[in-house]
Amino acid sequence: MATNNEIILRPENAPIAKKQLINLFPKQVECSYVSCYCEENVYKLCQDVVARHYNEIHKCYAVFVSNPKRTVPLWRQRAGKDDDKLVIWDYHVIFLYQAEPDKCLVYDLDSELPFPTYVHKYITETFRTDNILKPDYFRYFRVIPATEFLNEFASDRRHMKRNDGTWIKPPPNYPAIRSTTSTHNLEDYIQMDVTKGPGEVFSLTQFVQRFYKPAT
Template identity: 85%
Template sequence: MEITAVFRLECEENVHKLAQDVISRHPNEINKCYVVFISNHSRTVPLWRQRAGKDEDRLVIWDYHVIFLYHPEPEKCLIYDLDSELPFPTYVHKYVTETFRTDHILKPDYFRYFRVIPANEFLKEFASDRRHMKRSDGSWIKPPPNYPAIQTTKSDHNLEDYIQMDTSKGPGQVLNLTQFVQRFYKPAT
């Protein structure tokens, strides 16, 4: 499945555009796609090999990050991350190894958690009025995209429901790093 790259926006809007692209060009594949919000309770998630990273390892500490997964069969899962310097897309094993590495080298405040949402559910339910892109005085931190904010009939803004990692609240399922790998990486036998 070929997915068209989108220019840098907020990562959740990039992923929304990717999911819309799948619906319009490959509608039978959307049930094999997932949106994954990565965050934690302290909103400090280290990710390596990110374009915004300054050091040799391209490490960035995000408050949250969003990626798109295409999981067409048990042995195959591709990750689409427009903020990564890895190939677009990247197989899940390579992405996990180079982007997340391991929790064993981190303090617990930096452990990454993954809210996994079926892409078709994300397209129906997610909303963002872009308030998180504004300063306290109402001015934009950076200019917003030239298309309307993502809205639904139920909500103008529910981004926080997706970022928070309480397993008893919000859409989809929250997994730790080990659970995430076990769910999406099945080596060929």
């Protein structure tokens, strides 16, 4: 042990120990999940971080993926039917954890990729590139800080009901999510007008530039 007057130096060329990343959700099967309610699944992930790793919540984001035509192709989705597991959703929501400036993880409970997956691999496998798509299928990303999402998001699940009031897909067994100001504002998150709604909206290229920082 060093005294107050001693300085401990790292030997020249000695390797610097890598900081261990926090595993926010050790087991995927223990996460709250209801098929076709991806926005609520991510909301629950945000709540779990607050409960278990509060100091990390400011590094977390809810990310809505959609476009004006509500036709966004995503590969490697568990609901996909072909070899590439391609699905065209009206929108999708993922959880993002920017643990370090050059280390960003994606948690997607609907993906067949590992849980989590580093952002560059996730983007490459799930979104691929817009260059092979018509503009109507380009993906846009509304990125909302997790704390803001928890405080402001609300959904009464009306989008999952038919005209006769029956459910398209069974809802979660917990009460609908409300904020202090709204009972339903899901549409504000799905629409991709950069001048409206919470958070920031990015194109695919901008999203990559924002969250993928190669280690130097």
